[in-house]
Amino acid sequence: MEFQSTPADVSVKIFVASSNGNASDGPRLASERRITPSWTVLQTKSKLETMTGIPPSNQRLLMKAPGRENQWIEGDDRIIGDWQLMRGCEFEIHDTRPAAARPNFSDLSEVEKYTLPTSTYESLSDTVLSWKKSQKLGRFDPSARTPEEILSEQVEKDRTEIQRRGIELSKRAIILPSSPPHVRRGTIRFIGPVPTIPSAGPKPTSPDGPAPLWIGIELDEPTGKNDGSIGGQRYFTCPQNTGVFVKPEKVEVGDFPPLGLDDLEDEDMEEI
Known part of the structure; x- marks a missing residue:
């Protein structure tokens, strides 16, 4: 062979x-x-x-x-x-x-992901959390103010501004900064907290906690952002796009009569 x-x-x-x-x-x-x-x-x-x-x-x-x-x-x-x-x-x-029958190995949405339990993470000694604890930073700082304290300070500041500026319901006001001919004027319709406005600052730990104060104004012209409602909650009523909410320091109260037809014609002539 x-x-x-x-x-x-x-x-x-x-x-x-x-x-x-x-x-x-x-x-x-x-x-x-x-x-x-x-x-x-x-x-x-x-x-x-x-x-x-x-x-x-x-x-x-x-x-x-x-x-x-x-x-x-x-x-x-x-x-x-x-x-x-x-x-x-x-x-x-x-x-x-067919494409539908092929496994998609790049789709990670169905992949089970491991989540470290909070108790385990807090017990580790080589994490950012443990470093913050040792350095007494953030919420571990014994002198740090609580969210309620920060919010209470903001509310007190808002009340002081409201009183100092003479902000009251039905008074006429302009929104700062304003300079002719772009002066937004209107009537104050609301003063108080607006919890449906998202805030980037600290959040109250309870619904009854302190909340920043806002001023709701019905503008003379449709240069606003709402009709007196925001986030599905109504605070006052006005035509669409004539309502706006601003902080007290952005409001100047004074003798600002509504713009009449003659005023509008004069402003148009000034822009020609």
């Missing part, structure tokens, strides 16, 4: 075509695999499944070899060596499954 040598394995680069089937858009996977020329095409696809996750029945192989035209490898029972494997060959694998 004559001895027959085993064909030498050939190192082949493996690429998976992009999801639209065009590898020029960039492969989704690039690797390298030693291929034995005596394998059948089906055996080769089975080996490649462990690398790509694509079932053999859904693989279509395109072989690229230096100096030769690209060839589709067809026939699962044929020997892969029939395509004359050589150094520098590449297999481009096309997934024939």
